[in-house]
Amino acid sequence: MEHLIALLPLLSSMPALQVFVGGVVAVTCVGMVLRANKDKHEVPPPAPGSVGDAMVHLQGPAEYLNILRDLREIGRQQVERLDRIAEWERASRDQLTAQTDLLRSIDREQVRHHGHD
Structure with a gap:
């Protein structure tokens, strides 16, 4: 990565x-x-649902609450991952800034060194 x-x-x-x-x-x-x-x-059109497929609908609100909990957990994981990505981006930006500053100082040193020759 x-x-x-x-x-x-x-x-x-x-x-x-x-x-x-x-x-x-x-x-x-x-x-x-x-x-x-x-x-x-x-x-072709989808096959009719099995008895197992119908069980989700028969379970009612409890199953929907479980689904909502799962969705909330997935959302929390996404937020954590986005935070990590943002931190990596900040670290990358800091590294690029440091490298750019280093290259600028090298360029200034070369100009100063060649200017005295």
Whole structure:
């Protein structure tokens, strides 16, 4: 994952590549939607539900509460993951800033060194 994060500054300086990747993603999404619509018309109707499928509806509010608890847990996990991603982004930005400062100081040192020759 770290090697992918390291590529972000390089990719941000290539707008043509960004446009190309965006176009590929858009064309792929449109193709998937068209394929799904085509497949939807070709498949047979779903088989009638089994007795087990009907049991969820017979359980009533208790099952819905369990589903809501599961959804709340999934949402909490997503928030944790987004927080971790934000922290990684901050750390990456800090590293990039430090590297940029280092490169600037190297450039200034080279200019100062070559200027005295």
